[in-house]
Amino acid sequence: MLPVTNRGKGQKDSALGAAYGVITSYKVHSNDVLDGQLRVTVEEENTGRSVWFSERMLTDNEIIETLKETASQRVRWSIHRPKSGWYIRLRAPLFPPNASVSLLPVEAPEAPAGSGTLSFLCQTRIDLTPPPPAYGTPSANPAQPRMSQSSDHSYPPSSPSSPIGSAPYSKPNPSSPLAVNVDVDPAASTTELLSSTTVASTSSLLPSPVASTNPNPPAAAAPGATGPKTTADPRVRSEVTRFFVKPMPLGTTTQPGAASSRLSFLPAAMSMNLMGSLGTPHHSFTIQTSSGALPPVLTYHDTTPFLSAARSTGTIELDHGVARCLGVEPSWWIAVALAYVEFLEARDGYLAASDG
Numbered sequence: 001m002l003p004v005t006n007r008g009k010g011q012k013d014s015a016l017g018a019a020y021g022v023i024t025s026y027k028v029h030s031n032d033v034l035d036g037q038l039r040v041t042v043e044e045e046n047t048g049r050s051v052w053f054s055e056r057m058l059t060d061n062e063i064i065e066t067l068k069e070t071a072s073q074r075v076r077w078s079i080h081r082p083k084s085g086w087y088i089r090l091r092a093p094l095f096p097p098n099a100s101v102s103l104l105p106v107e108a109p110e111a112p113a114g115s116g117t118l119s120f121l122c123q124t125r126i127d128l129t130p131p132p133p134a135y136g137t138p139s140a141n142p143a144q145p146r147m148s149q150s151s152d153h154s155y156p157p158s159s160p161s162s163p164i165g166s167a168p169y170s171k172p173n174p175s176s177p178l179a180v181n182v183d184v185d186p187a188a189s190t191t192e193l194l195s196s197t198t199v200a201s202t203s204s205l206l207p208s209p210v211a212s213t214n215p216n217p218p219a220a221a222a223p224g225a226t227g228p229k230t231t232a233d234p235r236v237r238s239e240v241t242r243f244f245v246k247p248m249p250l251g252t253t254t255q256p257g258a259a260s261s262r263l264s265f266l267p268a269a270m271s272m273n274l275m276g277s278l279g280t281p282h283h284s285f286t287i288q289t290s291s292g293a294l295p296p297v298l299t300y301h302d303t304t305p306f307l308s309a310a311r312s313t314g315t316i317e318l319d320h321g322v323a324r325c326l327g328v329e330p331s332w333w334i335a336v337a338l339a340y341v342e343f344l345e346a347r348d349g350y351l352a353a354s355d356g
Contacts, residue, residue, distance in 0.1 A: 011046065014321025015295035019130040021321035026051065028300075028338075029313045040065075042316065042334055052076070052334055058083075065342070067335045077335035079342070088118070088339055103339060106244060110290075116347055117246040118340065119290065124241040125327030241326070242290040245340045247283075248299075283312065283344050287336055297322040298333045300341070312341050 014020040025045035030038060038056040043049060050070040057064050065079040080089040080100065089100035103118040111117035283302035299317045316337055323330055
């Protein structure tokens with residue numbers, strides 16, 4: 001990590017405090033649906049530099065989005081959805097075959113009915129100690145979290161009926177950086193497609209694939225996770241943490257202009273009237289621990305113009321301070337955010353079709 005002392009455009013202090021780092025803003029935009037292959041680009045707001053991009057490919061059974069680092073062209077994550085049915089699974093090239101992290105629906109009372117809230121389990125290394133005073137995120141190089149040294153669903157989805165632990169498990173080689181119990185999907189035939197792809201460095205923790213067929217288990221109930229694990233550093237604890245990806249309540253946007261930009265094609269008076277009734281764009285959301293113990297690690301502000309033929313545009317605010325405390329690399333949160341944007345778009349299409 002490189003120290004910085006200045007906050008540039010598109011950056012502000014972490015919600016944990018200035019000592020922990022910065023919140024960096026990224027612009028998300030995609031090509032028009034008529035342009036051919038879908039490509040989503042994530043650029044730094046202050047420099048316009050492309051940091052990550054995703055591309056879509058189709059297989060016989062799945063729709064796969066691959067998230068790559070722009071500079072290295074390395075695949076960081078792939079997002080898997082079926083052509084029919086429903087699931088969302090995220091993989092890294094380093095994952096064992098058929099292993100994935102699933103985004104699962106959250107139901108009442110944990111989330112309002114029909115809210116579209118999803119959850120996932122992620123291996124984390126919690127370190128709440130502030131970094132050195134000069135810690136920050138250089139605008140030309142997104143921060144990497146500091147690590148401890150150790151080595152057929154209806155749509156919208158309904159809860160799976162199988163209890164947690166009913167899925168088969170296998171263990172990777174203990175020398176693997178993902179030496180944890182994993183969820184194996186025998187029906188997944190396309191998850192090896194990226195196995196020969198050049199893999200990025202593993203100096204930052206990859207979210208381990210955690211077995212769970214229950215959308216609402218306590219984090220410590222995940223197979224292979226009997227509770228917090230101690231590390232060589234007593235200030236750091238390794239555990240499975242549950243996260244919610246949930247829409248922001250109406251009227252709570254923290255980014256002025258997010259709604260107005262969607263109505264920029266309308267006369268000013270009409271735009272103001274509509275903004276009063278629309279409130280926060282309904283595709284704005286946060287990613288946060290289910291306990292709420294930490295501030296959101298990522299906030300997405302939807303800026304897609306209404307009645308636009310283009311796909312989603314928006315702004316991601318990634319809190320590198322929170323990401324560092326969780327010990328998970330920034331690209332993971334970007335992948336989850338892009339997966340959720342796709343989910344919301346598909347959900348809108350389904351609801352519109354249902355309404356006739």
